[in-house]
Amino acid sequence: MDRSRRAVLAAVLSGSVGAAFLSPASGYLDRFAPLSGDYWDAAASGSPSTVESPHGSATVRYDDDRVPTVEGESDAALAYAVGYTQATDRRFQMDLFVRRMRGELAAAVGEQGVESDRFHRQMDFTAAAEANWSALSDTETGAALSAFADGVRDATGDGTLAAEFQLLDYEPSEWSPVDTLLVQKQIGWGLTGSFRTLRNAALAEALDAGAAAELYPERLDHDFPILRPSASFGSQGQETPTEAQKTAMRDETEESRAVDLAFARWASAFESPDGVGSNSWVVSGEYTDTGDPLLANDPHLSLLAPPLWYRQHLRAPELAVGGVAFPGVPFVVIGENDAGAWGFTNAGADSIDFYRYDADGETYRYGDETREFDRRTETIEVSGGPNREVTVRKSVHGPVLERYGQRVGVAWVGLQANRTPAAVRELNYSDGRESAMTALQKFDHPTQNAVYADREGNTQYYMTGLVPRRFTDGEAVAGNRVFDGSAKEGEWAGFEPYGVPDRTAFVPSAEKPQEADPDYVATANQRIVADDQLDHYLAEAYSAPWRGKRIYDLLDERATSDEPIDFEYLRRVQRDVSDERAALFVPTILDARSEMDAPARAAADELVEWDYRMTRDSRAALYFAFFVDAYRSRVFDPAFDAAGLDDRFYPNDWVLLHLPPDSRWFADPPGGGPRTRAETIAVAMADAVEAVDEAGYEVYGDYNRTAIDHPFDQSFLNYPRYPTDGSPATVQNVRQGSGVGSSYRLLARFDGQPSESVIPGGNAGSPFSEHYDNQLRDWADGEYRPQEATTTGDPDVRFAAGGDDA
Structure with missing residues (x-):
């Protein structure tokens, strides 16, 4: 199997962003005839021109790239139409997001999904999404998720199922609001669900502690943080672990906390592939030719066919927003509205910890107590093979992963209810920096470097997300080792697995890195600030600063020249391929x-x-x-x-x-x-x-070519191979062999001209659509499409309230 196929297989059966897709393995199709009549019927199907909506009237107009502009007479009418539209284009993709997170992949694909299902059942992401729904169901966000689910359901019932369902001979489960929240959990896991701590522990055992420390240093030695020394932000309290504490943590290697190499390797298969990251930067109008700010963002996530992102424009009373959403999510995640634009990169804050216990069968010691693991047995349905049973255990800290005779407890911020869906919705409706910041402060998970700019000239950097505060015997500690859970080490204040957290116990919003109205700020997953500027432990490690340094060098070069940073220069920076x-x-x-x-x-x-x-x-x-x-x-x-x-x-x-x-x-x-x-x-x-x-x-x-494949790895489903520029270390990012790269490129402006964007493929999920891969060539060549709503002309689809065709 070649490098790219190995990478996609690893991505699918792991927790990577966008990895809710099957591996490209033609074996999935052994029982089916790809060119059967059912397949062609599915390929030829399309949405009707008029749809009866239980939530009110709406319209959909597609542009030349099949990017929909969805307009609704109300928020509910809009959400219903968005659900219907996304499901028409991406229903199979949406189903696989949810199947993997629920641990139901093997029911569709057979034996190859069993290990993935075992892991996801043990983590019980479904219970976390259900806790999220309990917290959101009675809110405006909950109402939108319900209407969206209704739209997905009706689209699934109105037409022939997508071709992939025909090939695998199954029907999707009915979509629910919990499924949308599972998509959000999947994205959060892909960005923060790292098993680095377990690998470090196993590496120290396999080689020695000195070798492990050299290969995985606490901090990379460089002077290229996101917030440079001139930046300032609120900082109070004294909870940063001392260097002596950090050293003690690294040096402790008691047998009770040793991690078996096989277990670490198994767990690591369910995290993001190498290269997941992103770029973003925002430039003040003080440095531009128009006096208006500029913003750029390109998340480096899984490159898949069809793409990870779905482009859309949404219109409703008091709403005009455009950008991209993850299929299964009704709101624009990255994009712009009439007031401003925003983007995200992964902040890398440590959102996960691991615990070993003094255990005896179904009991474990917790301080002076002996407790029983919460335990149940579930059945993994396996298509074409014998079903499996998996034991799901939980401790006081959360789920217990069990494999190869080892049990490791996991605490992860994403296993509790969060407000992130509400935060994204409020960003869509924001009318300037103040309301955007209010929304971002509710962005509980995952931790992100958010950049924002608006038409009033305001710019902002803010680190989102709940950052745990860990304590052992009342002392602040870092999360860079496997804790002794029985000794109550590394306890998280305010954490409630599968419940609602006490957010006041996490790092306060005012004490997280942020900067208002910077001249310009660039984020590329590198260290956010120097450690001596922080009063809280944030992360075990960050990405190398290759991209961050290069972006700052280019911005510095132009800012200190006689030329302004204009839109063409913004484009040039995003397309830079100097390694x-x-x-x-x-x-x-x-x-x-x-x-x-x-x-x-x-x-x-x-x-x-x-x-x-790194040119082609x-x-x-x-x-x-x-x-x-x-x-x-x-x-x-x-x-x-x-x-x-x-x-x-x-x-x-x-x-x-x-x-x-x-x-x-x-x-x-x-x-x-x-x-x-x-x-x-x-x-x-x-x-x-x-x-x-x-x-x-x-x-x-x-x-260096666009090796982006459909999960079935069939020639008529895979994307064309185009030569392209860039490398894992360049701003124009592509990581050949890992299936990761710039999954969406956005250049936002506020001078009356349209912003620009592109995705590596097309909006349509059907390989028989002209819009299946029609943006791929532009993406490979570093070109863009205008990001404009389509608001004139006859609608392609009308949603009529109560069957009214008017």
């Missing part, structure tokens, strides 16, 4: 030329005059991309293979490329023999040349 890894390491590669054989030296010579840009027509970019992969393997694989570690345990490239010549990974590695860094570079370059030659690639675009 900071290359700028750092190519000189080191060239210094090792004397150690290389002739073919490797010839490849290194391609790098001499290279401008470090570059041979140097091709060699560099393959070199980094080969160098990573040459440095770590001898030790990793000996310890039974796979590539899920690789550190990030910041760590790899900053290893000094005297690093233990060269001079005294935990596995394999000593070698110099130059020798390792030379062998890695030879490996890269061999891999390029074997593949027959001539330039980077031969390798």
Whole structure:
């Protein structure tokens, strides 16, 4: 199986954002005839031109990209029509979101879904979504979710089922508001459900604590945070763990908290694939040509066919908003309204902790008490195979994951009711910064770097989300290790798994990073501020600052020049493909030329005059991309293979490329023999040349292509392969082999001209639609489409109240 297929398989059966999709495995279709009459009937079906709505009249007008503008006479009429419209285009995709989160995937796809179902049943995301619905059902947001569910239900009943349902020979369950909340839980899990702590614990056992600390340092050594030293924000209290406490936490390795390598590897299969992240930046009108602010956002999430996002415009009394939603969510998640625009990137705050217990069968010690695990047995239905039983256990901290003879308790912010759906709805209706900030303060989960700009010239950065405060014996502690749950270590104040939290016990809103009216601010998942500016522990780790540094460099360059930051420059920054890894390491590669054989030296010579840009027509970019992969393997694989570690345990490239010549990974590695860094570079370059030659690639675009596939991995369902620019470390982001990249690109402006956006594919879910992949070429080429509502002309669909056709 090639790299991209492995990545999509891992994504589907994991908890990644957008991974509610099946892996591309043609085996799912063994029982079916893809070109049967039923399939063609489903492919040819479409929505009727008039629909009876129980919630009032509405209309839908599609533009040339099948982006709907949905107008409703009321909020409920709008939500119903949005549900109907999304289900018409993406019903199978919506079903898979929910099936995976409920742990019902195997009922549709068979044996390949069993492990995913086991994990998701044990986590019991459904109970968390039900708690959310209990808290929202009597609110305006709850009313919208109910009307949306009615629309999905009626669309499912009005037409022939999507082709994928025909191929798998099942019908979707009736959509409910809880299903929309499961979609939100799925997104939150993909962004914050990290098993890094378990991997670190297993790595320390497999290698040693020193090696683990070197590969996964507490903080990457750089000076490129999101909020630079000139920024300020509210900060009070003294709850940051001391360095001595952090060191003690890292050094503790009692057997009771050891994590088996097999368990860590199993759990890690259900988190996000490498590369999930995002870019955003906002620029004050002080630096633009029009005096109006500018905003950009591109979330780096799973690249799937059909895409993760659904473009839509919504109109109702007091509402005019456009942007993208996750299929199954009625509101615009990222976009703009008549007042302002907003975007999100993952803040990386530590929202999850793990606990080991002194346990005896169905009891465990908790302080001075002996408690019983809350326990029930569920049946996993398996299509075409024997059903399985799974035991679902819970402790005082939340769910208990159980596999390979180990039990680990999990506390995760997303397992309690949150107000995020209400926050997103209120953002849609916001009329300026004040109301937008009020909405963002309700954005309980996941933690996000929110950027905002409005037509009054206001700009804002704000970190959203509930950030836990952890205590052991009354002392603040960091969440960077496996806690002794029986000793009541790492207790979360205010946390209520499967209930409603006490939000006052989490880090107060005023004490989270934020900045009003910055000149400009750029977020790319790097460290938010220097640790000494915080009075609370926020995160175990952040992404490498390659993209964040580059965005700031480009903004600084233009801000200190005589030219303004205009819309074209905004576009240029988002399309930038200069790789900071290359700028750092190519000189080191060239210094090792004397150690290389002739073919490797010839490849290194391609790098001499290279401008470090990862463009499709570059041979140097091709060699560099393959070199980094080969160098990573040459440095770590001898030790990793000996310890039974796979590539899920690789550190990030910041760590790899900053290893000094005297690093233990060269001079005294935990596995394999000593070698110099130059020798390792030379062998890695030879490996890269061999891999390029074997593949027959001539330039980077031969390798760096749009490998975006349908879950069934059939040629007539998969997207075309187009060459494209960019890399995992560039602003225009694509991570070849992991199925992750810029899942939506937004450039927002306030000067009377339309904003621009694009998704990597098309809005339609049917492969027989001209809109199935019609935006993909523009996405691959770094082009955009105007983000404009369609409000004139005859509607494509009318929703008539009570059957009234007027």
